[in-house]
Amino acid sequence: MNQPSVNKYAVIGGGLAGCLMAARLVMRGQEVVLIDHPQPNSASKVAAGLFNVITGRFGAKSWLADTLLEKLNQFLQIPAFLSLQPYVHYQKIYRPFREVAEFNKWQNRTADPRFQHLFELVENPVYEEQIINPHGGINILPCGWIDLKGFLKEMKRILTQNLGVNYFEALIDYEEIDHQKKVINSSFGHISFDHLIFCQGASTISNPFFSYLPIIPNKGELLTIHAPDLQLPFILSKKVYLIPLGEQYFLTGSTYQNQFSHTEPTEEGKAEICQFLDQAINVPYKIVEQQAGVRPTTKDRRPIAGTHPQFPYIHIVSGFGTKGVLLSPYISELMADLLVGTQKKLPEEVHISRFRR
Numbered sequence: 001m002n003q004p005s006v007n008k009y010a011v012i013g014g015g016l017a018g019c020l021m022a023a024r025l026v027m028r029g030q031e032v033v034l035i036d037h038p039q040p041n042s043a044s045k046v047a048a049g050l051f052n053v054i055t056g057r058f059g060a061k062s063w064l065a066d067t068l069l070e071k072l073n074q075f076l077q078i079p080a081f082l083s084l085q086p087y088v089h090y091q092k093i094y095r096p097f098r099e100v101a102e103f104n105k106w107q108n109r110t111a112d113p114r115f116q117h118l119f120e121l122v123e124n125p126v127y128e129e130q131i132i133n134p135h136g137g138i139n140i141l142p143c144g145w146i147d148l149k150g151f152l153k154e155m156k157r158i159l160t161q162n163l164g165v166n167y168f169e170a171l172i173d174y175e176e177i178d179h180q181k182k183v184i185n186s187s188f189g190h191i192s193f194d195h196l197i198f199c200q201g202a203s204t205i206s207n208p209f210f211s212y213l214p215i216i217p218n219k220g221e222l223l224t225i226h227a228p229d230l231q232l233p234f235i236l237s238k239k240v241y242l243i244p245l246g247e248q249y250f251l252t253g254s255t256y257q258n259q260f261s262h263t264e265p266t267e268e269g270k271a272e273i274c275q276f277l278d279q280a281i282n283v284p285y286k287i288v289e290q291q292a293g294v295r296p297t298t299k300d301r302r303p304i305a306g307t308h309p310q311f312p313y314i315h316i317v318s319g320f321g322t323k324g325v326l327l328s329p330y331i332s333e334l335m336a337d338l339l340v341g342t343q344k345k346l347p348e349e350v351h352i353s354r355f356r357r
């Protein structure tokens with residue numbers, strides 16, 4: 001088989017999308033420059049990091065759930081990335097039933113091959129002195145959460161120290177990109193490239209190459225609480241999630257807001273989370289931190305990947321919405337295979353061509 005030729009890729013954005021793209025390309029023998037403007041409230045840094053395949057009000061199985069889980073697990077097994085594992089916490093998610101009728105639905109699903117490997121029934125209430133769950137619920141099994149701040153820091157260390165990725169911290173102004181000459185004339189020097197990949201999350205909306213794409217910035221807020229009487233061996237999911245961080249600290253949230261005037265945490269966000277939290281747990285808690293970030297969502301709830309319709313050397317990976325953890329390994333693999341020529345095209349559901357310029 002022919003070896004793919006070596007090209008130089010400039011990846012703009014160092015959140016989940018950009019770091020995974022850089023990793024996939026460098027693992028395929030490509031030369032990579034990663035440029036990120038690190039922000040403490042970028043979606044990837046604020047995110048709770050959950051990976052869960054049974055979500056939403058009706059407990060639907062997520063799109064491509066089994067594939068996405070497999071791709072995440074495969075990525076975490078790549079020898080070069082094994083040092084990411086301490087940041088990954090495989091932990092079941094307990095989802096209490098809202099009403100008795102839900103029990104029957106899930107009992108039927110124990111015989112459904114699409115669902116049966118994903119959950120177990122919990123027929124009676126558990127930890128009743130701590131959480132409100134009068135009808136029992138389900139444990140969702142192949143799931144957990146990733147400490148994304150630590151994960152991305154370690155990822156950048158691996159990429160730069162072990163895999164030869166050049167990394168710069170800077171905000172790239174579009175004026176600095178001379179795309180015809182294939183060079184970024186930035187404050188830290190001239191970066192030439194064969195291909196440019198934008199992985200900017202919600203900031204995609206201000207990108208002149210891709211402003212026609214329907215990325216919808218969606219603000220989310222979450223809280224860190226301390227609840228000394230709460231000792232849960234699982235993640236709780238009851239309108240809000242509650243992730244045990246250790247020593248009775250928990251991450252809880254989040255809110256979903258398409259209309260917002262700023263990206264800072266708000267009193268309304270805090271009140272909304274506390275309202276649901278009070279319906280989920282029976283014990284006192286103290287709020288110790290509040291954070292907010294902006295998700296890159298899309299109307300059809302599918303990510304966007306592909307090449308600019310006019311410029312074959314300009315690409316995008318974005319639109320991970322509420323599922324960056326599960327989507328980034330899958331989409332980055334598809335995109336990297338497309339770019340190095342080992343894959344001919346992307347699946348239509350994620351392809352940029354579903355949107356007209």
Ligand SMILES: Cc1cc2nc3c(=O)[nH]c(=O)nc-3n(C[C@H](O)[C@H](O)[C@H](O)COP(=O)(O)OP(=O)(O)OC[C@H]3O[C@@H](n4cnc5c(N)ncnc54)[C@H](O)[C@@H]3O)c2cc1C
Pocket residue numbers: 012013014015016017018035036037038039042043044045046047048049050051170171172173199200201202203219220221222253254255292293294295296317318319320321322323324325326
């Ligand atoms: C409150 C909240 C909770 C969430 N919880 C979860 C969860 O539990 N599980 C889950 O899977 N997902 C969750 N998400 C969603 C997840 O965070 C996103 O899907 C994912 O992080 C998006 O990654 P990204 O790399 O596309 O974007 P980002 O993380 O936003 O990264 C984009 C990066 O590009 C940089 N950038 C942009 N423009 C430029 C430029 N011109 N020059 C240089 N750098 C630039 C930005 O500064 C940023 O660092 C949550 C999001 C929020 C806000």
